[in-house]
Amino acid sequence: MQRMTALFSAALLAAGLMTVQAHAQQEPAQDPAGQPQAQAPAQDFSDDQLQQFADASQEIAVISQEYTERLHAAEDEQTQQEVRMEANDKMVEVVEENGLDVDTFNAIGHAIQQDPELMQRVQQMAEQS
Numbered sequence: 351m352q353r354m355t356a357l358f359s360a361a362l363l364a365a366g367l368m369t370v371q372a373h374a375q376q377e378p379a380q381d382p383a384g385q386p387q388a389q390a391p392a393q394d395f396s397d398d399q400l401q402q403f404a405d406a407s408q409e410i411a412v413i414s415q416e417y418t419e420r421l422h423a424a425e426d427e428q429t430q431q432e433v434r435m436e437a438n439d440k441m442v443e444v445v446e447e448n449g450l451d452v453d454t455f456n457a458i459g460h461a462i463q464q465d466p467e468l469m470q471r472v473q474q475m476a477e478q479s
Contacts, residue, residue: 395458399450400468403458404475406448413440 417437462469
């Protein structure tokens with residue numbers, strides 16, 4: 351369950367990643383959930399990993415939007431849980447199809463929250479793909 355929550359959080363971050371650039375000049379970056387994030391240890395990710403993250407993020411943004419709509423339409427807790435599980439499975443599949451494991455995807459997601467320059471690099475990669 352912890353892994354699913356982390357991936358779902360990363361997916362929400364990924365969905366936000368595509369719209370952050372418009373807001374970046376207007377206000378400082380904040381965690382969308384309003385919760386303080388633990389400092390991610392500084393890691394060096396290869397350009398390939400960052401490109402894989404950018405590509406997966408774009409696909410996850412679409413999945414996240416689709417499943418968010420389905421989640422809001424769900425009538426009960428059981429249906430909501432089923433929608434979350436299905437969304438999580440699809441997001442894991444996208445991450446793995448793009449050549450990353452879930453832990454690396456999440457690590458990059460946390461790193462870009464802490465490092466505006468890294469976030470900008472990933473955004474540029476996403477725009478070019």
